[in-house]
Amino acid sequence: MPPALKALFAQLAGWACAILLTRAGWLPPGIWALAGTQALCAMVAAVAMRSARWWLLIHAAFAPLLVVAGRADIAPAWYLAAFMLLLLVFWTSFRTQVPLYLSNHTTIGALAALLPAGRPVRVLDLGSGTGSLLRGLARLRPDGRFDGVEAAPAPWLLSRLLGRAADRISVRRGDFFAESWAPYDLVYAFLSPVPMARVWHKAEQELAPGALVVSNSFPIPGRRPDEVVEVGDGRATRLYVYRVTDRRASK
Template sequence: MNFVVRHIVPWIKVIVAQLLGLGCLFLAREFLTGNAIVSLLLVGVTASLAGRVLGLSVYWIPIQLLLPFALVYSNVIPAWLYLTGFVLCALVFWNSATGQVPLYLTNTKTWTAIQTLAKGAGAKSFIDLGSGSGGGVVFLARALPDLVVTGVETAPLVYLLSKLRVAVLAPANAAIRYRNIWQEDLGAYDLVYCFLSPVPMPEMYRKARKEMRPGTLFVSNSFSVPDHQPDRIIDVSDGRKTRLHVWKM
């Protein structure tokens, strides 16, 4: 069921959004001068807006914009462009195939809840395992100047961009490292946060239990661990009804 919600439902929404874009093109046909680029842009922009209304994240906007062009010009688009797109996707979604952990991001309301948790626990060190675009690292380092905030990431393009983002936007208590989450010693942190997928959670929980110090906190966004009830669940009042599973080691 979770698979359907995560992987099938978004594509159904994309199809509905594109159909709405086509509907908009049909309604506006008298005002268009037959310019194909403008028509395809109209479909893409309408589909992007409709997608947002239907609850798709901003990451779908480039796909929604490009889809009408890719379909109509599929026979004239050079092969190298598809190859470039494939390589870029691979550099971003590096860990999707091997570790079954895709890229999706924690929202600001959830980072605020984590900030409150870290402050309440008196945490001095924090790590985001698979820190994605580095948004959380920047947020927490700014909000809690006494907290040493680390992010580790191995998707090459995501790592490079997040490293740049942290260098430009974050204070000195923030750092991003190119490091596999399985090689990081979790014993160094007061609060360990992860937003991965159901697949690695049992193994990551075992690692946390083995390495983390007594009294420190292990927090998983959305994904629990079978047969290991969290000590606390924080319900974040955001659009996607995020639940933070908190274990005290």
């Protein structure tokens, strides 16, 4: 079941549980008892459906925040503006289960060290966000070509504006699985555990032997990395490095 649908069912279950307990007289009067019970029941339902842990925080806060917002007398237009902003930033994250992650400067330096030396390189960033990784690599490797693919409108537009002066950076808006990865020496992914098996399948199909797939924080399931780079930053980042082999030669 998609995570967004699980969240909807958990919220409905939470409200049903809270209303039934209220009608049975098992809850004290007041909106806060209803909201607290709804939050607790929604969390239990989310656990039963094996939702990711961060969904529990959302379920815990959702009903209480509704109460707070209802008493704050905020104009409806502000809610619409907040929704539109979140939509522009996160776009299809609810479906792809890939949130917006940004790579720090230490990680960019560690990734640059993995690039082949002595020749021009081409790098593809899957879900390139604001383009910070591309701009950092372009400064460290002036002989390279750095492309990104981003689906969310706001990060894509920001990356275009910030990288417009660099002719070696290109950021396209769209689905990176629909793009060809064949020309690249290295494909970088800072996504989530969900799409990593599909990332590796596409890499095996399209990348040339010797090309690298580097995943920030999320290993490819069922495959041992050829190298694990301990970045040494504040969040203890790990880069999982996979080298594409010639499948025909291995048969």
